[in-house]
Amino acid sequence: MTQLSIAMPTQRSAPQAAPNSRRWRSITIHPLLYVGLGLAVFLAPIPVSQAAGFWTTSGKVTGTGQAVVATGQDPAEVRGWMTIQMILDAYAVPQAELYAAFGIPSDTPAFATLSSLETVAPGFSTASLRTWLADRKAR
């Protein structure tokens, strides 16, 4: 490491006050410590939430790893990844009634996902299906 002796100007501009005034002091943090701290703080909540059963990256499983299924109790549970058959079974809806309500082509297989219906039936959306099921349930 080279040591240089450089003439410093007698006056230096200081547009912003230094935090290390009488009451404050600063300690230098090595970049490795910075990276370790940043990574630890960022990643630590993940195993903690996993241990607590609060980590899901898909709507198909719960935090404890159990498969999410349509129960037929609350239309708010309906998700785009669910198939037509799941909805028919859970909410006891005749296939013809559902297809007629949303103009779904009759040759659409029951194993098709709800999100895929948006391209074949312009009036269909998962949100509109939830509303339709709630109305039907209320009747």
Place this chain on the structure above:
Amino acid sequence: MTASTLPIVRRPRSWGLRVQRGRHVLQLGFVALVAYVAAQRLIFPEDSGVLTPSGEALCPFGGFESFYKWVTSGGTFIPHTHAANLVLAASIVLVAVAARGFFCGWICPFGALQEGIAALSHGLQRRFPLLRRGIRALERRLAPVAFLDHWLRYLKYAVMVWAIGGAALFGVMVFRDVDPWSALVNVTELEAVGGLVVLGVAVAASFFVERPWCRYACPLGAVQGILGRIGPLAIERASNACLSCNVCSANCPVNIPVHAVTRVTSPDCIGCLQCVGACPSEGGLGLKLALPGARPTIARPVLLGALLPK
């Protein structure tokens, strides 16, 4: 040695290069993770029967968007978000307070992508002088509107309010249609056309401006910038060891005038340490943790230090 001279210890340039190499390795690791998740979705689509994680579940900002719904509805999320989003949002809060822009500079894959494009641009400019001259000419032509850079940085706060507020009001991700992250992780599904356009614009702009999305539009960066204000960790410039060479400011990818401040508290700082690594003086720039001095007071705890007047 007279009073007007101080010994300046030169820091070897290799030190800064090692730090940046480490940063790039970490960034590449997170890019690979996201690429792996996106590839899984490509190989095993939604109706394949194979359970794959959603790429959007790995976006911390989704947690901020879904938080209001989660609290007010007793634990349900807005569509396309999951518990993982909330956990990662909590991680972001902790990181921002503990290490300011660390996520942006060391982890964010979209930031890494923009940096990669900028590196490609620099490489091509070195290889093709004509391209370099063309970009310089463009910069000179745009110089009269350079002041816009300052004002456009406030745009990301508007995006943040719109995205979080809209999700709270309407119960859906109003930002999703133009979200480049969503477009990036769902690129194979070509679902979010608006997001793909924004992604394309951000990638193209990265060729001319470093980290354009981070500077002007990233709502997650806005959240971190606000939270980072209360953090005790920041880059500090020691006036008595500074060579006034301005290399720090020239190396800052988000154009912070590091040479003009003693403590970098800008909400735009991404904590990449490029300024620290480029500084030729050993003690000129460094990461500092502000602690109460010899007489700490209860009224000024460490974490609130940055909020209080100096």
